[in-house]
Structures are given as structure tokens and as C-alpha cells.
Amino acid sequence: MVDNQVQLVKVTVDGIEVEVEPGTTILQAARKIGPEVAPPAMCYYEPLKGSGGKCRACLVRVAAGSAKDPRPMPKLVASCITPVQDGMVVENFSNPAVLEARKGIVEFLLINHPLDCPVCDQAGECDLQNFAFEHGAVQTRYEEERRTFEKTDIGPFIQLHMTRCILCYRCVYTADQITEKRVHGVLNRGDASEIGTYIEKAIDNDFSGNVIDVCPVGALTDKTYRFKNRVWFSKPVDAHRDCPTCSGKVSLWYRGSEVIRVTARKNEWNEVKEFICNTCRFDKKDTADWVIEGPTKISRASVISANKYPKNLTVSSFGARLAAAEYKPINDERDTSQLGIQQLPPERFAKTLPSAKE
Known part of the structure; x- marks a missing residue:
């Protein structure tokens, strides 16, 4: 009898070991452990084949290549x-060089990205906003003029704000893989590259709205939802309907009793697993059209839930926890009199401390 069981391989990420199938990427292996060790991702999108390898947000250090060859990778x-x-x-997160490199990646992505979070519909659920908060630097060294573009409508429901685009290619892969005729893509080269359509052709296929869900920034926005509400003032619920075109599984976003937008459901990595059609997204905005399942599960650390970025819930705090776990106290019993430092006796030192009454 032939044993067809796949031989798993062991990989250690930030001191935590996990077993995965051969061919699994480091990012996928880290995600199996959990968000405390999973690298951030701006261009990678698991449901889209070929995505990844463009933004460099998920850089890590390989301290040992394998058990057979334990040498570290040079870069x-x-x-x-x-x-x-x-x-x-x-x-x-346990490597300072990785965290420092990510600061550079954030600075690079923000070179042309405008600081218009106060008026951007993506604020509160923006991957770049989260990435900049967790890994970015306070200041930028960029002084040159930024690229700017005019807003363009690329269909009856979608507006393209190219100034915010970070060229992650997610929308291009989405249109390639779930629609028959893609009419938009990356035009030009180098610093002149931009997302656009050929001769302002409109995107009018039945799954075009999914490019809004996969966009990690506010470059592709829903024209029926623009400037209607902040996401943290909305109440999302899971719902479904019998749809002949798609799965019909969505998230309804309420403002009071009004459905202000409909989106595909996303997992903990902010990725859509089942894409939805435009009929469900744009035409069915009445509660009577849906079967309500219950409130959408949202992380308490998210801006949607907390209405702010908590200081003690950043992803990089795992590195601080690891450093604290490996901290070794130093036994310093030197004679301070030789250093010119006057050491107070314990009873006098205690008198210098403020009392509880004070």
C-alpha cells in the first residue's frame, strides 16, 4: 500500500514553529501562526494568482535557510x-533590520500618496493607513513635487483617483481572473506608470465592482457611497440572497436603518474569498432583499471597532514582547564611591520618595 500522505516541513517564525506543506510561502506559513508574526502585505492577495512580489512590505530575514544548509540568506x-x-x-518583528526596512518601504509608498485621509472614503479600512501607523516614520525626507492626476470615472459605479494609487496590481489581477474582457491595466512605464483604461473606455462587466474591494488604498472608490459616511459610524452585518450570478454572500453596511453600501465579505487578512456581482453590490440596497445572518465579526483593535488606532495594539509590539522575554538583568554591584556618586543608605533613600498621601 502506497502512503500518499504529504511530508510536512517545519519552519520557525519569530521563535514559533509551525508545520506546513512543501511549496508554502513564508507569508502563508506565518499566517498559519497568527497576526502576531504574520508580515504585512500590500500587493499580495491570496485569492489572486500571481499577486505579490511588488511592494516589498513583507520583507523578512531568513536566519537559517534550512536544516541541511543553515546558512542565513544574505539579504x-x-x-x-x-x-x-x-x-x-x-x-x-523580532529583527530590527526588518523593521527599519519597512520604515523605508512606507516612506517610498507615501512619496506620491497624498495626505487626504480626512476626505478619503477608504480611511478606517485602508491597508496603507494601517501599514504606515504600524511601521512608518513620523517624518518624510521627500521634497520634490508629487505626481497628481485628475479624478476619472471608469464606469457608472467606479471612480479612479490615480493620485492615491500605489500600483499594487490587485485590480488588474482581479479583472483578469474573474472577468472575460479586461479593459484596464497599467499604462506607461517607470515613474510615469498609472492605472487606466484605453481611450477612457468604461468598465461595465458584471463583476467590475470587485476592484473596489481589492484596492488597498482609496484609488478605486464606490461612486454610490462616496462621502456618505465614515466606516466607523457604520454597522456591518453578514447577509445572503439567492443570486444566479454569484454566491450572494455579502456584508451590509447600515447607517441607522438604511443600507448605505454592500461589500464582499473579507477574512482576517482583509481579503475577499468570494467575489460578488454588481447586482448584489449596487442594486440590492434594501433590507428586504437579504437574509440577515448576524453582525459581522470585526477585530476590536481595528479602527472600525475602536474609532481610533490603539497605542498598545500595534503589530510591532510583538518585537517588544520578544525582547522582554529574552531580557537578561545585569548584576551591577560596583562600588559607586569610586565613580564620584554618593549612594544614600536604604533608610534615607526611602524618605526621599513621595508618600501615598502626597
Whole structure:
């Protein structure tokens, strides 16, 4: 009898070991452990084949290539396209060089991205906003003029704000893989690259609205929802309907008793698993059209739930926890009199402390 069971490989990410199938990437292996060690991702989107390897937000250090060859990789690698090896040791939030590199990636992505979060509909559920908060620097060194574009309508329901685009290619892969005729893509090259349609052709296929869900920033927005409400003032609920075109599983976003928008359901990595049609997204905005399942599960650390970014819930805090766990106290019993420092006796030192009454 032939044993067809797949031999799993072991990989360690930030000191936590996990077993995965051969061919799994470092990012996928880290996600199996949980968000406390999973690298951020701006261009990678698991449901879309070929995505990843463009933004470099998921850079990690491979401290040991494998059990057979434990030598470290000389440079940081993109975890979304690097397959694991048996015995591989990966450093993510526990490595200062990785965190410093991510600051540079954030600065690079924000070179042309405008600071218009106060008027952007994506604020509160923006991947770039989250990435900049967790890994970015306070200041930027960029002084040159930013690229600017005029807003364009690329269909009856979608507006393109190219100034905010970070060229992650997610919308292009989405249109390629779930529609028959893609009419938009990346035009030009280098710093002149932009998302657009050929001769202002409109995107009018029945699944065009999904490019809004996959966009990590506010470059592709829903024209029927623009400036209607802030996401943290909305109440999302899971619902479904019998749809002949798609799965019909959606999230309804309420303002009071009014459905202000309909989106596809997303997982904990903010990725859509089942794409929905335009009929469900734009035409069915009445509660009577849906079967309500219950409130959508949202992380308490998210802006949608907390209405702010909590200071103690940043992803990079895992590195601080790891450093605290490996901290070794120093036994310093030197004679301070030789250093010119006057040391107070314990009873006198206690008198210098403020009392509870004070």
C-alpha cells in the first residue's frame, strides 16, 4: 500500500514553529501562526494568482535557510514569494533590520500618496493607513513635487483617483481572473506608470465592482457611497440572497436603518474569498432583499471597532514582547564611591520618595 500522505516541513517564525506543506510561502506559513508574526502585505492577495512580489512590505530575514544548509540568506527576502524549506528560521518583528526596512518601504509608498485621509472614503479600512501607523516614520525626507492626476470615472459605479494609487496590481489581477474582457491595466512605464483604461473606455462587466474591494488604498472608490459616511459610524452585518450570478454572500453596511453600501465579505487578512456581482453590490440596497445572518465579526483593535488606532495594539509590539522575554538583568554591584556618586543608605533613600498621601 502506497502512503500518499504529504511530508510536512517545519519552519520557525519569530521563535514559533509551525508545520506546513512543501511549496508554502513564508507569508502563508506565518499566517498559519497568527497576526502576531504574520508580515504585512500590500500587493499580495491570496485569492489572486500571481499577486505579490511588488511592494516589498513583507520583507523578512531568513536566519537559517534550512536544516541541511543553515546558512542565513544574505539579504532580506519578500516572504510572499519565497517558499519555505524544512528547518528554515525566519525573523520578522523580532529583527530590527526588518523593521527599519519597512520604515523605508512606507516612506517610498507615501512619496506620491497624498495626505487626504480626512476626505478619503477608504480611511478606517485602508491597508496603507494601517501599514504606515504600524511601521512608518513620523517624518518624510521627500521634497520634490508629487505626481497628481485628475479624478476619472471608469464606469457608472467606479471612480479612479490615480493620485492615491500605489500600483499594487490587485485590480488588474482581479479583472483578469474573474472577468472575460479586461479593459484596464497599467499604462506607461517607470515613474510615469498609472492605472487606466484605453481611450477612457468604461468598465461595465458584471463583476467590475470587485476592484473596489481589492484596492488597498482609496484609488478605486464606490461612486454610490462616496462621502456618505465614515466606516466607523457604520454597522456591518453578514447577509445572503439567492443570486444566479454569484454566491450572494455579502456584508451590509447600515447607517441607522438604511443600507448605505454592500461589500464582499473579507477574512482576517482583509481579503475577499468570494467575489460578488454588481447586482448584489449596487442594486440590492434594501433590507428586504437579504437574509440577515448576524453582525459581522470585526477585530476590536481595528479602527472600525475602536474609532481610533490603539497605542498598545500595534503589530510591532510583538518585537517588544520578544525582547522582554529574552531580557537578561545585569548584576551591577560596583562600588559607586569610586565613580564620584554618593549612594544614600536604604533608610534615607526611602524618605526621599513621595508618600501615598502626597
